Amino acid sequence: MNDGEPLLEVTDLVKHFPVKRGVLIDRQVDQVRAVDGIGFSIPRGQTLGLVGESGSGKSTVCRVTLQLLRPTSGSVRFEGSEIAGLSRRRLRPLRRQMQMIFQDPYASLNPRKRVGQIVGSPLKLQGVASGGELRRQVQELLDRVGLSPDDYARYPHEFSGGQRQRIGIARAIALKPKLIVADEPVSALDVSIQAQIINLLDDLQDELGLTYLFVAHDIGVVRHISDRIAVMHDGKIVEQGTADQVCERPSDDYTKKLLAAVPIPDPRESRERRAATLGSA
Amino acid sequence: MSAEPLLAVRDLRVGFATEGGPLQAVDGVSFDLAAGEVLAIVGESGAGKSVAAQTIMGLSRSRNARIEGSVKLHGDELIDADDAVLRRLRGEQVAMIFQDPMTSFNPVYRVGAQIVEAIRAHRADVSKSEARARAVALLDSVGIPEAARRVDDYPHEFSGGMRQRAMIAMALALEPEVLIADEPTTALDVTIQAQILRLLGSLNRERGLATILITHDLGVVAEVADRVLVMYAGKVVEQGTLDEIFYDPQHPYTWGLLGSLTRLDRPRPKRLPQISGAPPSLLDLPQGCSFRPRCPHEFSKCPRTPPLEARLADAPDHRDRCWLTPEQKREKRQVGGQIGLEAPSA
Numbered sequence: 001m002n003d004g005e006p007l008l009e010v011t012d013l014v015k016h017f018p019v020k021r022g023v024l025i026d027r028q029v030d031q032v033r034a035v036d037g038i039g040f041s042i043p044r045g046q047t048l049g050l051v052g053e054s055g056s057g058k059s060t061v062c063r064v065t066l067q068l069l070r071p072t073s074g075s076v077r078f079e080g081s082e083i084a085g086l087s088r089r090r091l092r093p094l095r096r097q098m099q100m101i102f103q104d105p106y107a108s109l110n111p112r113k114r115v116g117q118i119v120g121s122p123l124k125l126q127g128v129a130s131g132g133e134l135r136r137q138v139q140e141l142l143d144r145v146g147l148s149p150d151d152y153a154r155y156p157h158e159f160s161g162g163q164r165q166r167i168g169i170a171r172a173i174a175l176k177p178k179l180i181v182a183d184e185p186v187s188a189l190d191v192s193i194q195a196q197i198i199n200l201l202d203d204l205q206d207e208l209g210l211t212y213l214f215v216a217h218d219i220g221v222v223r224h225i226s227d228r229i230a231v232m233h234d235g236k237i238v239e240q241g242t243a244d245q246v247c248e249r250p251s252d253d254y255t256k257k258l259l260a261a262v263p264i265p266d267p268r269e270s271r272e273r274r275a276a277t278l279g280s281a
Numbered sequence: 282m283s284a285e286p287l288l289a290v291r292d293l294r295v296g297f298a299t300e301g302g303p304l305q306a307v308d309g310v311s312f313d314l315a316a317g318e319v320l321a322i323v324g325e326s327g328a329g330k331s332v333a334a335q336t337i338m339g340l341s342r343s344r345n346a347r348i349e350g351s352v353k354l355h356g357d358e359l360i361d362a363d364d365a366v367l368r369r370l371r372g373e374q375v376a377m378i379f380q381d382p383m384t385s386f387n388p389v390y391r392v393g394a395q396i397v398e399a400i401r402a403h404r405a406d407v408s409k410s411e412a413r414a415r416a417v418a419l420l421d422s423v424g425i426p427e428a429a430r431r432v433d434d435y436p437h438e439f440s441g442g443m444r445q446r447a448m449i450a451m452a453l454a455l456e457p458e459v460l461i462a463d464e465p466t467t468a469l470d471v472t473i474q475a476q477i478l479r480l481l482g483s484l485n486r487e488r489g490l491a492t493i494l495i496t497h498d499l500g501v502v503a504e505v506a507d508r509v510l511v512m513y514a515g516k517v518v519e520q521g522t523l524d525e526i527f528y529d530p531q532h533p534y535t536w537g538l539l540g541s542l543t544r545l546d547r548p549r550p551k552r553l554p555q556i557s558g559a560p561p562s563l564l565d566l567p568q569g570c571s572f573r574p575r576c577p578h579e580f581s582k583c584p585r586t587p588p589l590e591a592r593l594a595d596a597p598d599h600r601d602r603c604w605l606t607p608e609q610k611r612e613k614r615q616v617g618g619q620i621g622l623e624a625p626s627a
Contacts, residue, residue, distance in 0.1 A: 053470035054441070160559050161326075190325040191497055195541040195555035202552065217470065220543035224553060247545055261475040263500030265542050267523045270503045 005080055006041035007211045008065070008179055013038050013074035015057075015064050034060040036235035037074070042228075044178075047205065047212040049226030049243065051219050051258070056232040058215045062183045065213065066098055067091055078179070096126055099172040103184035105164030109156040115142070116152040119170045126175060141170040145200060162193035166200065173204060181213045186221060198225055219262055223247045231255045285356055286313035287491050288337070288459055293350035295329075295336050304563040306332045308515040309589065310350075312508070316458065316489040319481075321502040321523075323538070324512035325560055330495045333512070334461045337493070338375050339367040354459070373403055376452035380464035382444035386436035393417070393432030396451045403455055419450040423480060442473035449480065453490075460484070463495045478504055499542060503527065511535050514561055514571035517589055521599035531592065531601035533622055534572045536614045540621025547619075554621045570602065577623045578605060578613050 014037050019030040034057045042048045052058050063069040065076055067083055076084045083094060099122075102108035109118055120138045123129045129137050139149035145166040156164055165185065172180055182201070186194040198221065204210055216222050222229055223243045230240035231252065239252035250256050264270050295307040307329040314320050322330040335341045337352050339359065352359040354374060359367065371377075379385050386395060396416040400407055407415070413432070420428035423446040436444060445465060452460060462481065466474035482505055484490045496502060502509060502523070509526040511519040511534065519532040530536055537556035543549075558575040567573050569584040576583070582604040589602045605613065614620050 053472065162559060190560075191499075191538060192325060192541055192556035193559065195553040196557070198543075198553050199555055218543070219471075220545050223545065224543045224549050243549075257472060259545065261471040262545055263471075263475075263478070263498070263504045264546050265499040265503045265527070265539070265544065266546065267503045267527050269546060274504075 007044045007079060008213070009041040009075075009077040010065060011039045011075045011077075013061070013064060013076065014072045015060050015069060016072045033235045035064060035071075038230075038232070038235075038237045040230050040237065040240060042179075042211050042213060044211055045205070045209050046227040047214050047225055049222035049229045050213065050215045050232060051217065051222045051229060052232030053217060053258070057235040058217075058232055059183055061232070062100065062181045062213065062215055066100060066181055068100075096122075096175040097177050098179045098181065099175065099177040101165075101168050101172050101180060101182040101185045104188055105161050105168055106188075108168055109164055111156055113155075114152070115147075115154050115156065115159075115167055118156070118167060119174055122171060122174045128175065137174075138170075141174055144173070144204075145170045146196075160193075161189050162196060165189060165193075165197050169197075169200065169204070173208060173210075176208065177210070179211050179213070181215070183215045184217065185214075187216060187218060194221070201225065219247065219258060231258065287316050287355065288314040289351070289353045289356075290314075290337065291351040291353075293333060293336060293352065294348070295332050295341055296347040296349075298345040298347075299564070301564045305515050306563065307336065310510070310512075310517055312510060312520065314459065314491045314493065316491050317485050318508070319485055319492045319494055319506045321494045321496060321506035321509045322512060323496060323499065323502060323509060325497060327514070327560055327563065328512040329515040330512050331463055334377075334463060334493055334495055337461065338371055338377060339364070340377075369403070372399060372452075372457065373455045374457050375459040375461065376455070376457040377461040377463065378445070378448050378452050378465050380467050382441070382448045382468075383436065385448055386444065388436055391433050391435055392439065392447050393420075396420075396432075396447075396454055399451055400454050415454070416450075419454055420447060423447070423450045423453075424476070425450070441469055442476065445469060445473075445477055446480065449477075449484075453484070456488075457490075459491045459493065461493045461495070464497070465494070466501060467496070467498070474501070481505060499527075499538060511538070514566060515563060516571060516602065517600075518572065518603070519601040520589075521596065521601075525596060525599045529593075529596075529599070530614065530620060531599070531607070531610055532572075532603045533576050533578055533605075533614075535601075536616075536620050537575075537622035540616060540619065550617070554616060554623065556622055570604075578609075580604070 013035055015035040016031040016033050018028040019032060020026040021029045040048060050058050064071045071084050075082055116138050119141055120134050123134055123137060139152055142149055142151055147166050186197050189197060214225055226243045229243050229246040230237045233254045239246060239255045250259055291311050293307055293310040296303055296305045310333050312320060324330045332341055336348060348360060393416045397412040400412040400415060417428050417432050420432055425431050425443060425446055439447060466477050485492060506523050508522050510517055513534050519535050540554040541556060556575055561567055561571055569586050573579050573583045587602045587604045589600050591597050591600050593599055593607055616624050
């Protein structure tokens with residue numbers, strides 16, 4: 001393993017979903033090209049932001065990258081070795097290294113389990129810790145994400161959306177993974193809570209040397225957290241570059257359109273922009 | 282502005298009896314709305330913005346609700362109006378659109394049929410074919426392509442943006458004077474959001490439609506609003522014109538909201554300024570100012586509830602609920618050369 005090698009390298013990744021019709025006997029009549037030949041790489045400790053609108057294929061990229069979905073073709077290399085097409089058995093040890101944070105903190109936590117069980121389950125399943133040691137590690141994790149160790153015995157419904165997202169983050173970092181794929185981790189949260197979670201993800205990256213694939217539709221959030229940004233549209237990456245490059249000097253027409261549509265929270269600027277569009281129209 | 286505003290809301294209060302005890306979801310909201318004007322109500326979930334708006338249409342009436350204050354439309358009191366009066370008023374004078382257009386349409390009826398039904402429920406003299414022609418014209422006016430054909434589509438055959446347009450078309454069917462839009466673009470992609478905001482803007486300018494826009498997105502507010510009401514834990518903490526709220530904000534919560542935005546028009550900060558903590562439970566409010574536990578500028582006066590009042594000599598309609606003096610506010614809201622609540626911790 002050398003330092004120059006990216007942690008994650010995705011090449012020519014394709015995921016097509018069949019469209020089937022028919023009674024009793026299905027036949028494939030078409031396919032949806034959800035991900036249509038994309039490539040990117042993320043150096044260790046860095047963040048790649050993936051932006052795009054709904055249906056652009058962002059979430060499919062997350063799932064195919066983590067091998068939660070099998071790619072139709074293409075390569076996903078993690079620390080230099082190919083993981084696309086590996087059997088479940090061979091993927092299992094790798095799962096510790098790659099974790100996911102989900103969008104909806106209400107749907108991604110089992111309501112019947114206590115926080116301690118939720119955060120502790122990856123440690124238990126991978127045989128890392130048990131008994132008193134498990135409890136100690138879970139409480140340490142809760143503390144690290146800004147929750148109280150006393151929250152161990154509480155249920156998810158007792159927490160607000162932001163706190164639930166912290167629980168999801170604690171679960172994701174429990175096994176000390178190298179890569180975290182975060183699919184719209186703040187879009188369900190209130191504005192004042194979004195900033196807290198983004199800052200927490202920033203801190204954890206520094207402390208634990210995490211590498212992020214950060215997926216969101218909000219280009220402002222993506223720009224804040226990312227080193228590099230890739231813009232997705234119709235299953236393809238239309239542009240990628242450093243965060244400031246893509247946001248300040250976009251070269252692709254779709255990227256420009258996306259940026260122009262983001263409302264500016266400044267009445268004077270937004271009046272000027274409106275006057276300019278009316279003038280040119 | 283004429284002597285009598287289109288809509289006048291005074292000290293609106295909505296309380297609910299819940300299993301956990303009584304709570305005050307809306308605690309004193311007052312504003313005037315004129316034709317063609319856009320009032321934005323901003324706040325986080327649980328701030329009371331949706332309940333306030335629903336109460337205007339009589340939608341929050343229930344056995345466990347206690348509604349006080351006054352809502353006057355053209356001078357007529359609505360707070361204690363009969364259900365029959367409200368039923369006539371809904372759609373004809375005040376219409377509402379929601380965040381999720383998928384749940385606002387009935388999935389088993391065609392889009393056009395639902396608009397026709399809305400028209401004929403209020404206008405018995407309009408024939409089915411006339412109502413249908415009107416539905417097509419409405420869909421066309423909100424920018425649905427091939428409206429004459431799409432009128433017979435089911436809601437699921439429309440994209441998210443088209444559904445929101447169709448919902449606006451349905452809301453406009455009876456030519457209401459006031460439109461209440463509850464997070465109308467939150468579920469939409471930004472490019473679609475921009476189209477819907479343009480559509481709403483042209484309705485305000487061209488038809489004089491007055492709009493109450495409920496949103497958490499200050500970017501959207503900056504694009505369309507004339508005046509802004511900031512709510513926190515059921516109370517209005519600040520209200521004023523768009524420029525007053527953005528360029529001379531008086532309440533620390535407003536500073537926090539403005540400061541924590543990720544802005545594409547500015548260089549990105551190393552760390553995002555945040556508001557620590559979480560909004561309080563309405564069942565267990567702190568004594569005095571509700572924002573006190575999250576406010577870095579708390580001082581000895583804060584355990585007493587500050588009244589909502591004008592505190593600036595030259596801006597009688599700019600009101601806020603914070604005990605700090607205007608001079609202190611001007612100084613304390615400056616964080617790294619910009620408006621914010623506090624410098625981000627390292």
